[in-house]
Amino acid sequence: MTDKKENIIQAALELFASEGYNAVATSKIAKVAGVSEGLIFRHFENKKGLLDAIMQDAEIRISQVFAPILFELDPQKVIQKTLELPFSIEQKEYNFWKLQYKLKWEPEYHNPRKMKPVLDKLEWAFAELGYQNPPLEAELVIYILDSIAIAILREGLQSQLKFKSFLVSKYNS
Amino acid sequence: MTDKKENIIQAALELFASEGYNAVATSKIAKVAGVSEGLIFRHFENKKGLLDAIMQDAEIRISQVFAPILFELDPQKVIQKTLELPFSIEQKEYNFWKLQYKLKWEPEYHNPRKMKPVLDKLEWAFAELGYQNPPLEAELVIYILDSIAIAILREGLQSQLKFKSFLVSKYNS
DNA sequence: CAATAATGAGTGAGTACTTACAATCTGATT
DNA sequence: AATCAGATTGTAAGTACTCACTCATTATTG
Numbered sequence: 001m002t003d004k005k006e007n008i009i010q011a012a013l014e015l016f017a018s019e020g021y022n023a024v025a026t027s028k029i030a031k032v033a034g035v036s037e038g039l040i041f042r043h044f045e046n047k048k049g050l051l052d053a054i055m056q057d058a059e060i061r062i063s064q065v066f067a068p069i070l071f072e073l074d075p076q077k078v079i080q081k082t083l084e085l086p087f088s089i090e091q092k093e094y095n096f097w098k099l100q101y102k103l104k105w106e107p108e109y110h111n112p113r114k115m116k117p118v119l120d121k122l123e124w125a126f127a128e129l130g131y132q133n134p135p136l137e138a139e140l141v142i143y144i145l146d147s148i149a150i151a152i153l154r155e156g157l158q159s160q161l162k163f164k165s166f167l168v169s170k171y172n173s
Numbered sequence: 174m175t176d177k178k179e180n181i182i183q184a185a186l187e188l189f190a191s192e193g194y195n196a197v198a199t200s201k202i203a204k205v206a207g208v209s210e211g212l213i214f215r216h217f218e219n220k221k222g223l224l225d226a227i228m229q230d231a232e233i234r235i236s237q238v239f240a241p242i243l244f245e246l247d248p249q250k251v252i253q254k255t256l257e258l259p260f261s262i263e264q265k266e267y268n269f270w271k272l273q274y275k276l277k278w279e280p281e282y283h284n285p286r287k288m289k290p291v292l293d294k295l296e297w298a299f300a301e302l303g304y305q306n307p308p309l310e311a312e313l314v315i316y317i318l319d320s321i322a323i324a325i326l327r328e329g330l331q332s333q334l335k336f337k338s339f340l341v342s343k344y345n346s
Numbered sequence: 347c348a349a350t351a352a353t354g355a356g357t358g359a360g361t362a363c364t365t366a367c368a369a370t371c372t373g374a375t376t
Numbered sequence: 377a378a379t380c381a382g383a384t385t386g387t388a389a390g391t392a393c394t395c396a397c398t399c400a401t402t403a404t405t406g
Contacts, residue, residue, distance in 0.1 A: 002351080020278075022195035026396060036353045041397060098278075105193075105275050110327070136339045143320035144313065151316075154283070166309045175385070199362060209387045214363060216385090 005043045007033040009057075012050050017095035020102065021051060055109060058100060061093075066118050075125035076173070082122055082141060083167045086149035087157065098153050101146075115142060129173050141171075178216045180206040182230075185223050190268035193275065194224055228282060231273060234266075239291050248298035249346070255295055255314060256340045259322040260330065271326050288315060302346050314344075 011033035015024040026047055030037040044050040065085070072078045089097060103109035119138050126134035144167070152160045184206035188197040199220055203210040217223040238258070245251045262270060276282035292311050299307035317340070325333045 004352080020193075020195060022193060025394075027394090037396090038354065038398075039352055042352075047396065102278050105271075133339060136335060140317065140336070140339075143317055143324075146320050147316035162309060163313070166306060166313075177386080198360075200360085210362090211364080211388080212386060220362065 004033070004035050004039060007035055008040055008043060008050070009054060013054050013099060014095050016051065016054070017098040017102070054099070055103070058096065059114070061096065062100075062114055070117055070121055072121075075128035078121055078125040079129075079141070079171050080168055082118060082145070083171065084164065086145050086152055087161065087164050089149065089152060089157075091157075094153055097149065101150055101153065118142070177206070177208050177212060180208055181213055181216060181223070182227060186227050186272060187268050189224065189227070190271040190275070227272070228276070231269065232287070234269065235273075235287055243290055243294055245294075248301035251294055251298040252302075252314070252344050253341055255291060255318070256344065257337065259318050259325055260334065260337050262322065262325060262330075264330075267326055270322065274323055274326065291315070 008029065012024070012029050015029055015032060026040055027037050029050075030040055040047075040050060044053060069078060069081045069085075072081055119142060122138035122141055123134045126137040131137050148160055148163055181202065185197070185202050188202055188205060199213050200210050202223075203213055213220075213223060217226060238261075242251060242254045242258075245254055292315060295311035295314055296307045299310040304310050321333055321336055
């Protein structure tokens, strides 16, 4: 990957995340990336192709975030590590996650399969710990974390830190 | 309000909710509303003014949904009624709520003040019932309901009904 | 000297919005 | 009832502009 191609992806990610895909002109992406507009279309088939490339990178980064949970063998720790997920988002990755959540409303890019492995692992953990309804407990945790992640992305980590210990103690059997 | 003005609002609401504000052309709104494009700009200052008008209607409808909770005096019932909120969304109001959630990412239209009265009432209810951390319990409930509402809007009521009794029993002290 | 990377003015389609004009409604006066 | 002026509601065809995308040309590299 050339430097300029990477510049384009970074600029597009930043602009798509803050202003939305449709609201951002390719001319603006080129300007922010310090690149000619034509170069965008040399590297990507079209504007949507650029978005697709960004979202493809996403899959890898997301699976890397989930890995430690999937390899954990202690059910209690599975739950704790999951609960701590949204609080460990790196600031420099905020744009990336903002885009993920914004695109959840576009059916084409909303892919619940991404969460499936974590959901399954959580369900297993709740079952191990003797919870009455592991599938719903697991789904509920995902729901809570989604809302907290969104709040962090919008209002900053500080505003939501209070939930970290609150949740962990709530799920400490 | 004339029939055609109402047509414009309905068409715009439907299109904004399903395709997003920026992605919808005023010419398309006019077509769906069965109206000339110019009429949009007679009734509304500009495209954004049309969105504003839609969102103003929103305030009223939202406060009507919240009213029964705010007048409730039994803390246990306050919690139960709140938990049941997302399951009582009328199908014909789906577009309206979809737009509300989509616009949450636009700072201009994301207004947490709307939820404040319910949040306060919930906090009071949890305090009455002797919960250890009423403010966080209240905020957590709102988070859960947000996620469930979004899931209902995306996947339908049926897919989430399982949570109704699950949540109510979870908060039955 | 190829081959590739990069440019940026140009293109047609689509955009929000305007304008000039026509139809319809309102209600006060014959 | 009939009339009709003024206001309101509506239309069709623009206007200026922005957009995603192209292409002929130029720089860079191995």
